[in-house]
Amino acid sequence: MSHPKHAQTDNPVHPLITQRWSPYAYSDKPVAKPDLLALFEAARWAASSYNEQPWVFLVATKDEPEDFKRLLSCLVPPNQIWASRAPVLVLACIRQTFSRNGHPNQVASHDLGLACGNICLEATARGLHVHMMAGIVPDKARVLFRIPEGVQPYTVMSIGYAADPATLPEDLRVQETTARTRKSLGEIVHTGEFGKSWV
Numbered sequence: 480m481s482h483p484k485h486a487q488t489d490n491p492v493h494p495l496i497t498q499r500w501s502p503y504a505y506s507d508k509p510v511a512k513p514d515l516l517a518l519f520e521a522a523r524w525a526a527s528s529y530n531e532q533p534w535v536f537l538v539a540t541k542d543e544p545e546d547f548k549r550l551l552s553c554l555v556p557p558n559q560i561w562a563s564r565a566p567v568l569v570l571a572c573i574r575q576t577f578s579r580n581g582h583p584n585q586v587a588s589h590d591l592g593l594a595c596g597n598i599c600l601e602a603t604a605r606g607l608h609v610h611m612m613a614g615i616v617p618d619k620a621r622v623l624f625r626i627p628e629g630v631q632p633y634t635v636m637s638i639g640y641a642a643d644p645a646t647l648p649e650d651l652r653v654q655e656t657t658a659r660t661r662k663s664l665g666e667i668v669h670t671g672e673f674g675k676s677w678v
């Protein structure tokens with residue numbers, strides 16, 4: 480039987496897509512370094528505008544509890560509640576200008592998204608789960624991790640192995656056990672003019 484969080488798709492897609500989901504409950508099992516390295520290797524090979532590779536990842540694992548606590552403190556409190564259980568947090572940053580000419584890189588966040596997408600899929604292939612967070616305090620991260628001007632702290636990912644939802648507080652447990660939903664293809668794929676479904 481398929482997992483309740485796996486996507487029920489209208490069209491067949493690769494299992495790495497259907498099996499990726501963002502958990503709140505994490506087991507305390509650590510992530511082996513070769514697995515973490517593979518996730519960043521996957522990010523490294525993402526496409527980017529002018530091959531700028533504007534992403535920089537700052538890792539904090541529970542092997543270094545002070546680092547972990549520091550990065551955890553950069554999350555908004557509701558995210559801290561559940562992300563504190565994950566064994567790994569990663570701050571994802573973007574360089575805001577092109578190294579080739581110093582011009583602003585308007586698609587840096589787009590390219591970070593591609594790199595993070597690669598991380599999610601490589602994680603899924605390894606039985607790991609990633610939960611991305613925009614709910615962070617970037618200015619705090621900048622100070623605590625000495626992030627220079629021109630580099631923007633953008634998101635944080637928690638990475639680890641999903642655990643039994645019973646370990647969660649009530650509100651999160653409900654979310655964790657609710658099936659994932661999506662807009663229909665007709666709503667997001669248009670043709671001819673905006674709003675006219677292609678499907």
Ligand SMILES: Cc1cc2nc3c(=O)[nH]c(=O)nc-3n(C[C@H](O)[C@H](O)[C@H](O)COP(=O)(O)O)c2cc1C
Pocket residue numbers: 499500501502558610611612613614615634659
């Ligand atoms: C860029 C980004 C920021 C997100 N920020 C948060 C966040 O701050 N807190 C949170 O609980 N979930 C956050 N999420 C997770 C989304 O809520 C989640 O991906 C969405 O509900 C779809 O669920 P799924 O990933 O399980 O398919 C974020 C996801 C993305 C991609």
